[in-house]
Amino acid sequence: MQFQNPGEDRHSAGLRACLTRGVLYTRADIESANANAHFSEDEFLEYGRDRTRVTAPDFSVLVFPETTDEVAALIRYCYEQRLAVTASGGRTGLSGGAVAAHGEVVLSLSRMNRLIDFDPYLPALHVEAGMITAVAQEHAREHGCQFPLDLAASGSSQVGGNIATNAGGTRMISVGGLRDYVTGLTVVTGTGEILTFPGHILKNNSGFDLRSLFIGSEGCLGIITEAVIRLPPAPRTEATALFAVPDLAAALRLLTIVRSGGVRPLTFEYFDAASLQIVRQHLNLRAPFAAADYPGYVIMSWDESDQSMDAALEIFSSDAVASLALDVRVAGNSSQAAELWKFREGISESIALEARAVHKHDVSVPAAAMSEFVAEATKFLTAGFAGVRMLVFGHLGDGNLHLNFIPDDSEAGGADSGLESFRESLPALDAELFSRIARAGGSISAEHGIGLLKKKYLHYSRSQAEIQLMRGIKAVLDPGGILNPGKVLPAANE
């Protein structure tokens, strides 16, 4: 589909007429500095870019509506004129879902960041979509609750973007997914229709659940402008333990054993020896266990008022745990816990800064199949991908693995030639990996979504029938095909 580029002369007046409080900037304004432009061209373009740097942004109109009615008026205009629109949140995505590279009208929710109200009964926050996640977390804490999402990008991601991407994080095992907490939504469809799904009630069985469709739809089915989000109670005193394990299978059995002992983990994270090595190298940390290096590690936290430290220590020293865990370290206080968490939380950044290149996958594999999957992956890497090393870590309790592939610097050959062969091997690696994930009943994208980068792999996780149904549903909600075109769904010829 070819969209008209909304040049400033052609459409900026029509779009501006949709606004009473919001503002609109054109790239020409910025370039000529003749408007009240507070930012540079690069800052302008930033609104059409996410954390991926694969596709350069290219667009001419950036609009900051302030109300749902303004969003609806803008979308109606775009629908009539067949202008493509990309919603722009905190732009912390990792799949290119918020990239505007084909002259889309970029619709930033940043000025719609108000707290609408707090419902003490559910309890729930009613917020505008542009509220920064960390701000929502702060509001939740003020009311003795937790926001049901915490992730590395909380300081800049927005609530609407969290919902549009169904963002995950480390607490899924205990509180469930964001999807389960979004009780209400206000959404503007691709025809500019405002849909309001009431959120101050928990039960509502009145017809098909359209609301859920928008959660995780990556801006392709509607623009989320408001949300009501139920808040789980805040965990009280959090306790943390680090376990050393011989392998992934032991880590998984450990989960079932501590659970049957009565511990309800708030987090249950795994990382392998290679991940630990790179964190220690980057952050200059001592080994967590002085006695030895181990093949794998689990960091677990739990609510101490739910299971006291004494009761937990009794479980950890039981024969059942001792038969699985090679070693265990329990944090005596919160600063010790923070020290232990560094090993897990430092991994992504350490890889980004220490490895010459990194190829990342964020996949789900059923726990029952996970150990065999990782063993097989290790085997086919050794056999066919000599220049590639795999680092495994992730939210084990959710079946969510982060697989990071880096060039093996120990391989023969110059650094550059290694890098080139590394890159050339990736498509074959991905195909091997994804077909095994599909067979195991997993998902090629656990948290990060599909966006632009994973479109070509979608068929591993979704059947052709499903992709066809998704196209049909998009046509119902966005009959002009103007909402974030080219994202998520591969074109028929792709």
Added chain:
Amino acid sequence: MQFQNPGEDRHSAGLRACLTRGVLYTRADIESANANAHFSEDEFLEYGRDRTRVTAPDFSVLVFPETTDEVAALIRYCYEQRLAVTASGGRTGLSGGAVAAHGEVVLSLSRMNRLIDFDPYLPALHVEAGMITAVAQEHAREHGCQFPLDLAASGSSQVGGNIATNAGGTRMISVGGLRDYVTGLTVVTGTGEILTFPGHILKNNSGFDLRSLFIGSEGCLGIITEAVIRLPPAPRTEATALFAVPDLAAALRLLTIVRSGGVRPLTFEYFDAASLQIVRQHLNLRAPFAAADYPGYVIMSWDESDQSMDAALEIFSSDAVASLALDVRVAGNSSQAAELWKFREGISESIALEARAVHKHDVSVPAAAMSEFVAEATKFLTAGFAGVRMLVFGHLGDGNLHLNFIPDDSEAGGADSGLESFRESLPALDAELFSRIARAGGSISAEHGIGLLKKKYLHYSRSQAEIQLMRGIKAVLDPGGILNPGKVLPAANE
């Protein structure tokens, strides 16, 4: 739309050819008793009836498939021949969603009732759709978990039907809704396409969430044949308290106060004095509080290992609670708790058996608006509906009220004339009620769904735009319009 009645000659052979293990009965078989028919005509017809008795079943073909492939083959045949199909589960619905009154092929899931597997990691049950809810609960208990749904009909409702109606219950406040626990589904669409949404993983952001669409779709978008359901941990020791309150507002404030004291209610149920009166009359119970009769009551349970009895008693005797609750009784053991629960659990049956007629609504109203809503309803009943009494009870913590309207026997005039004027007044009463619920941001159907009975009220809870989108989505998933036609969505001329 007019559907052809699949008379035994015309289509039973074609439908039988779709089966290798399952069986098919025609009404003619039953009538002539010439087949291996194990049941009477009435038992046959029972498969096309739910707990409503408003519309009489009328159909000729009843089929019991045993596999998803058989369901798919049957639906493909029905799609080609444009035969309407009604899925038949435990038939405990209260809105006529499973009624087959226009010659639909009735597809019973009863023989697809196997446990496929238990996943100890999530943990989760993978079951066929026809498993009885109580059986699923038993499997969950065996693994130290609870099934995330308990309702009065657990002994005969089926898991697939629970999901197709997004069934509620009393535990929503603590464990959330069934929707939040259905991680995986196998569904057959209206063209006979099998969709499999993997359920042994918690995170899966790979394209639009089609799975959620089927939850609560009342058999109109697909036939659910298998489900993976995540299991929350079993509550440990359950403690129960009954509070007397001056009004609904006090009951709601009580919820926020016990919560801020640290109690996390497992259930928080309300009933008014009129509800108590009818239960006491029917079950011949003594008043819960010897000292006095009170305007309203709250029964609350919590996990005692989460908040000990001593700590809870301290909260209950605090000034904050004392300023709201007129009286409190704490169950000292489980049999005392069972005694207290009788007051709440006996209400529906007592009304059914004691009142000469009952008109029931199951609505959601945001807690913040609930007190005013009930006061207004009381006011307009007094002003305009002298022959009608309202009983209020429900799952207060979820914003879910059961409003039961019965003839006021104290009114002048003979019993029969009272009953007639009672019935005549109901349409005006419903209109008053539903328009106020809509304005308050509530739902006209919290738990029971829309089915046949509430179609004409759907517009109070859903905008015309939403109803139009629902029609569009149905056309995508069920292009022949064969799945449970006439349910949920009003026809354009209705």
